[in-house]
Structure formats: structure tokens, C-alpha cells
Amino acid sequence: MGAACEEAPRQRADSAAAEPSEPRDLEAPGARGASQAVAEAPFAPVGGRDVAALQDPRPACIVGACAPDGQVALATVIWATPLSHTPPLVAFALRERSHTLGALRATGRFSLSMAAATAEGARAVEQCGTASGHAVDKGALVAHDLVDGLPVPRACASYLLCSVEGIQEAGDHLLVIGAVEAAATRCGQRDPKGRLLPFETLLCVQHGAYGACAPL
Numbered sequence: 001m002g003a004a005c006e007e008a009p010r011q012r013a014d015s016a017a018a019e020p021s022e023p024r025d026l027e028a029p030g031a032r033g034a035s036q037a038v039a040e041a042p043f044a045p046v047g048g049r050d051v052a053a054l055q056d057p058r059p060a061c062i063v064g065a066c067a068p069d070g071q072v073a074l075a076t077v078i079w080a081t082p083l084s085h086t087p088p089l090v091a092f093a094l095r096e097r098s099h100t101l102g103a104l105r106a107t108g109r110f111s112l113s114m115a116a117a118t119a120e121g122a123r124a125v126e127q128c129g130t131a132s133g134h135a136v137d138k139g140a141l142v143a144h145d146l147v148d149g150l151p152v153p154r155a156c157a158s159y160l161l162c163s164v165e166g167i168q169e170a171g172d173h174l175l176v177i178g179a180v181e182a183a184a185t186r187c188g189q190r191d192p193k194g195r196l197l198p199f200e201t202l203l204c205v206q207h208g209a210y211g212a213c214a215p216l
Helices: 029-040 099-107 119-129
Strands: 003-008 061-066 072-077 080-084 089-094 109-115 144-147 150-153 156-170 173-185 203-206 209-215
Touching (some): 061 089, 061 099, 061 119, 072 089, 072 099, 072 150, 089 156, 099 109, 099 156, 109 119, 109 150
Antiparallel strands (some): 003 209, 080 089, 156 173, 203 209
16 A cells, blocks of 8 residues: 655644644646646756655654653654664764764663654654754653653654664664664554554655645
């Protein structure tokens, strides 16, 4: 089953909650029509930041950690991916100066939460991604629970609790690899083979615009 992204209203950190948008008609020019037009267009070379944008939109995730002094650190990431089923490994990229990176380096543990496709999920992503933890106490700003000592935003659809397996340089970012210790989800939808189908619950983001996924 494929999935198409449907646009949801953008929520800034200081904006009021908005009702989820109605699903768009996939036959409309903004959905399947646009995809068909792209499929038939000639290729054009791109470079720079456009290279990363070619794989957008991506699910929005929030990395959480607790510093040794107990301060909660939270950061939005969209460069995140599974690496292995056995053992379960995940990876994400952060910049060297990240406050959250410093916290997880010091403690060796972090949470990786997948934001829910709701106005609250979009707001949490904005709050965790538009200001530095060096200047803002995101633990006080973002509603969360501590699960096995790690912060999990309440506006998430799923979460992973991980230990740091390794950190390595990757161009202008650092790649953090984590071993999954525990995982949980609010998504109960499965396909006939019993496999999870969480895509309708995931919040996707590209250049500050948010969307939810729907079956083709």
C-alpha cells in the first residue's frame, strides 16, 4: 500500500490549536494530479540543500534526553531512520552545537518520539525545533512524561527508548546511532499480515509545512 502526504495547517509555537484539516480529494490537482505531472516531467539537475529536500517530506521526530543535572533536553529532527531489525538500531543527525546532543552524550541514553499528525504534534515539533535548548527550557515549554527516565512528548504517536551505540561525523552533522531498548505506539492499525501501519498517524514536514499521510 502506498501513501500520499496531505497538507495540514502549519502551527507555530505561539499559535492557538487548530482543528485538523479535512482530507483532500486525491484526484485534485494538489494531490494525485501533481504527482502524475511530476512523473511525466523531464529530469532537471539540482544541488546544494535541494539534494536533501528530494527525500522530503519526512516524518518529524523529537529527540529527548536528560542532562546529568536533570534538565530535560528536546530537539526536532527529520533526518532519522531505522538501521537494523536485529538488533533494533536507529540513527539520526544533529549538529555538534546541539544542546540535546550534549545531554545524550553525557548520559548515553535518549528517546526518539514520532510526532502525531495533530495540531498539538505540529506545535511540539515547532517548540522543539525553533529555539536552542541553550537559551530555552524546552522541558518547561513542551508537555511530556518521563518514561524510564527519558522525556517523551505527550503529542507523540510512538516512541523509542535507546542507548547510544555510537556517534560519528557525517559532513556538517553528527550521526547518532542508538540501540532500541523499548518501544511503544498508540497506533493499532495493522495489515492482513499483522504488520503495523502507522503512516496515517505520522506528522510529516518540509520547509515548515506540515502534512499527514493517507493511502493512495
